[in-house]
Amino acid sequence: MSTSDLDQLVDMGFDKEKAELAVKKTGNLSGAIDWLDKNADKSIDDIKAEDAQAAEDKSAEDAAQAQSLVCNDCGKQMRGVAEAEFHATKSGHENFSESTEQIEPLTEEEKKQKLQDLREKLAAKRSIQSEQDKIDAKRNEQISRKKTKESEDIKEQLKAKEQIKEAEKKRKEKQDDIDAKKRIQARIAADKEERRLKTEREKAERAGRAPPPMPAVTGPTSSGPTTSKPASAYTETRIRFQTPTGNVMKTFPVDTTLFEVASAVADETGQDVESFTQTFPKKTFDKEYFNETLKDLKLVPSASLVVK
CATH class of the missing domain: 1.10.8.10 (Ubiquitin-associated (UBA) domain)
Structure with a gap:
């Protein structure tokens, strides 16, 4: 002070x-x-x-005052708190007490030996870790190969499915071509049959005889080829329209209504359609029939109609 x-x-x-x-x-x-x-x-x-x-x-x-710490679980003596904490971490021991006994400092030889022991322990730990790393790397490689094989298997399965799908598509296209050819052949045959019947009817009319009856069966006859299946089996029908401006040939699905047919003919000729007349057998389809389908009106697989 x-x-x-x-x-x-x-x-x-x-x-x-x-x-x-x-x-x-x-x-x-x-x-x-x-x-x-x-x-x-x-x-x-x-x-x-x-x-x-x-x-x-x-x-x-x-x-x-306390000069050291003692582990009550194993009796090991330690210089301070840091060493006691390290011992607790490695051994799992929890019971410690203070001791007035002072631990003599390590000699140079003891320090060297302890350092050597630490180096050997570290080398052993690294060796174990190296072996574990090899095991882990091998396991990871096996997992990677398995995933690669599974991925390749999935790709092969997808490829096989695509090939099957493509083959099925080609088969369907081929079948569709065959069916289309059959439909064309059936139309040609129906047109020929229609022309043959028309010719016979015209001859009968000129000779003053009754027209020949419509064939009851659809099969080959001596008068010429016919369709190979019944009218109920057709999905389309071919109709020739006699209009004031000339003849028009059109093909419709069998479930087309006569109203839709009239609209198509009106678009073609530019004139409204009031009715259709079938020459043989003689029958007129006015607007009362326009809601019925071509199949219901028995205008399948082909027909000839006069447009009015």
Whole structure:
């Protein structure tokens, strides 16, 4: 503290040596006055004796403090908390206590040996890790090969399905071509038969004879080729229309209504259609029949109609 504090204490009448000790112990004027007041009955020698005894007691207490830690589970002695924490992590032990026994520091030889042991342990650990890495790499390679094979198998399956699908598509296209050719042949045959019947009817009309009856069966006859299947089996019909502007040949699905046929003919000729007349057998289809289909009106597989 500053000299002024000591001077003020001396001016107050306190013993200089005792005042110096008070200032040293407390560090300020107010604290020094309180200390001097508490120790007013003690001589300077008594105070010094007490200080010496306190220092001796503290030294003994410090000597009795813990110098090491001991694991109660295995009895291993450790220098400090860090070493105890490391031991607990490695061994799983949890019970530790303090010990006043001091562990002597390692000699240079012991340090070298311990360092060598650590190096050997580290090398062994690295060797084990290296072997484990090889095992892991081999397992990963096997997994990768398995995935690659599974992927290739999936690709092969997809390829086979695509090939089957493509073959089925080609087979269907081929069958569709065959069916189309059959339909064309059937139409040609129906047209020939229609022309033959028309010719015979016209001859009969000129000769004043009754027209020949329509054939009851659809099969080959001596008069010429016929369709190879019954009218109910056809999906389309071919109709020749006699219009004021000329003949028109059209093909319709058998479920087409006569109204739709009339609309198609009107678009073709530019004139509204009021009715259709079938020459043989003689029959007129006016607008009362327009909601019926060509199949219902028995205009399959072909027919000849006069447009009015």
